[in-house]
Amino acid sequence: MTRIRLGVNVDHVATLRNARGGTHPDPLEAARAALRAGADSITVHLREDRRHIRDADVRAMRAALDAPLNLEMAATAEMVAFATAIRPQACCLVPERRAELTTEGGLDAAAAEAVLAPAVRQLAATGARVSLFLDPDPRQLEAAARLGAGAVELHTGTFCEAPAGPGRAAELARLRQAAAQAAALGLECHAGHGLDYDTAAELAAIPEVAELNIGHFLLGQAVFEGLPAAVARMRQVIDAARSRTHR
Numbered sequence: 013m014t015r016i017r018l019g020v021n022v023d024h025v026a027t028l029r030n031a032r033g034g035t036h037p038d039p040l041e042a043a044r045a046a047l048r049a050g051a052d053s054i055t056v057h058l059r060e061d062r063r064h065i066r067d068a069d070v071r072a073m074r075a076a077l078d079a080p081l082n083l084e085m086a087a088t089a090e091m092v093a094f095a096t097a098i099r100p101q102a103c104c105l106v107p108e109r110r111a112e113l114t115t116e117g118g119l120d121a122a123a124a125e126a127v128l129a130p131a132v133r134q135l136a137a138t139g140a141r142v143s144l145f146l147d148p149d150p151r152q153l154e155a156a157a158r159l160g161a162g163a164v165e166l167h168t169g170t171f172c173e174a175p176a177g178p179g180r181a182a183e184l185a186r187l188r189q190a191a192a193q194a195a196a197l198g199l200e201c202h203a204g205h206g207l208d209y210d211t212a213a214e215l216a217a218i219p220e221v222a223e224l225n226i227g228h229f230l231l232g233q234a235v236f237e238g239l240p241a242a243v244a245r246m247r248q249v250i251d252a253a254r255s256r257t258h259r
């Protein structure tokens with residue numbers, strides 16, 4: 013049985029810190045706490061407007077953490093140069109401008125192949141595992157394979173927001189099919205956006221999903237139960253869902 017990896021996104025620790033303009037709470041300390049509680053990796057999104065995570069946060073995490081750092085970034089020359097200097101273990105290309113979006117929110121890799129190709133190539137040359145954040149759409153996965161990405165991260169937002177009923181079941185089926193297609197194309201399959209304990213368990217039950225990246229819900233739960241407890245509970249929930257799948 014393949015253990016599912018849990019990546020914890022600590023962007024909103026920086027959101028909270030920046031609200032007062034000081035140094036507390038420190039995203040690096042939150043990353044350490046998440047790793048101690050059972051996370052496998054830390055994800056941060058360095059946005060072009062630096063609204064939460066800043067360059068210095070990424071540098072500090074890359075230097076201080078033993079675990080893999082997954083840098084979410086736009087496929088711009090500035091971000092590719094930054095990643096080339098920092099050399100995170102993983103880079104996930106995400107859309108930041110409306111023009112790069114499909115209707116549901118992943119990268120339109122099929123339309124943007126010419127822009128993405130040099131970014132994927134340069135990032136892969138640093139030794140990073142490069143993933144593309146995509147809607148569970150067969151055309152997008154085919155584009156990711158043509159681009160030579162090592163992984164795709166399936167956008168789970170539409171599924172997570174869907175009310176119970178046939179529409180939700182259809183979204184989960186789309187994610188399942190996309191995970192199987194990714195595996196058939198030789199792409200490692202990750203998933204994220206909007207996951208909570210229940211939806212993360214449903215994704216963890218898909219055997220091809222190797223990694224979940226979760227931020228907002230865990231930081232929200234940290235208000236009520238503390239970050240270590242929330243991460244430990246998520247770890248337990250997804251491990252249990254994965255083990256039931258393989259029984």
Ligand code: PXP
Pocket residue numbers: 021057084104106145165203204205206207225226227228229
């Ligand atoms: N994966 C990717 C590529 C993301 O951009 C984000 C943040 O939007 C997440 C996962 C985590 O999403 P959330 O904060 O909703 O858990």
